[in-house]
Amino acid sequence: MELYLIIILVLMILGSIYSLNASDLLSAVISYGIVGFGLVIAFLLLQAPDLAIVQVVVEVATLIIMIAAIKNTQSKIPKMEFKPKIAIYYAITLIAALVFILIFDRATGCLSQFGADTMRMAQPYIDGAQHTKSANLVTGVVFDYRAYDTLGEATVLFTAVIGVLTILRIKGKKEK
């Protein structure tokens, strides 16, 4: 299973690198879709069907909305010309990434093996099915134990829609 995961993760990294270097925005968005759909297969391999369903439908919806947004803009990316100033930025970014990787390596060394402590965290929630009477444990967690978090998520979505409407309401601004 880990081999499949590694293959999919490499594909996702390749897709994101290609989307960074693509010449127009449409192919960048579509190749970025590789990352989302690769994540779906990764979730399925890690036995999380709830997350996989949400990820696949949200990925399709965001791809459509992104393409609809791109059709309203210019699709060509302006070419960047090389200046000596840019080399300094690249160097700073490389040094920051190197430091981050070193600290990340130290930090992950302290953690236990991947997936070793799953049951310690999950056992109270599995027993909780008797309390919430919800056969789907994830829904039991999301809508009963962590319902306040769900209210926050719904509020974030609501705020996002209000923001989109405010930005797109061009005609309402012109009439004033």
Next chain:
Amino acid sequence: MKGMTIIVKKIGQIICPVIFMFGLYIILHGHLTPGGGFAGGVIMAGAFILQILANGNILPNLRKEEEGLEFMESAAILGFLILAGLGLLFSGGVVFFANFLDKGELGKLISGGFIPIENIVVGAEVCAAIATIFIAMVVYKDEEKK
């Protein structure tokens, strides 16, 4: 936005009710099978988006539909808050989101107290939100041209 050919329109008409029913199924069985309010809501919004993509902006009252969806979204999130407040009321002012309804039997369709109701409310909210964003892009783009 222009519509597509007759083939796409007909296939869209045939397949849209199936997608919508599947979204409803995912929401209503959220406490039994994988999925729930968020996934089912986005699937239901997908049915709307498919219709708009296939038919274009020729649906006469798309602006009215957008206002209805905005109302539905606001009402759904208000309903979610009211559910939370009812939980606070029934538990005697101790627990926000207290599960105050009768919980029933594990594994039945009507069980889990107010978890199915929360699923329905969140599903309506997510469906209205995603569809509103897409319709706003179509409608305001066309208004800008005129």
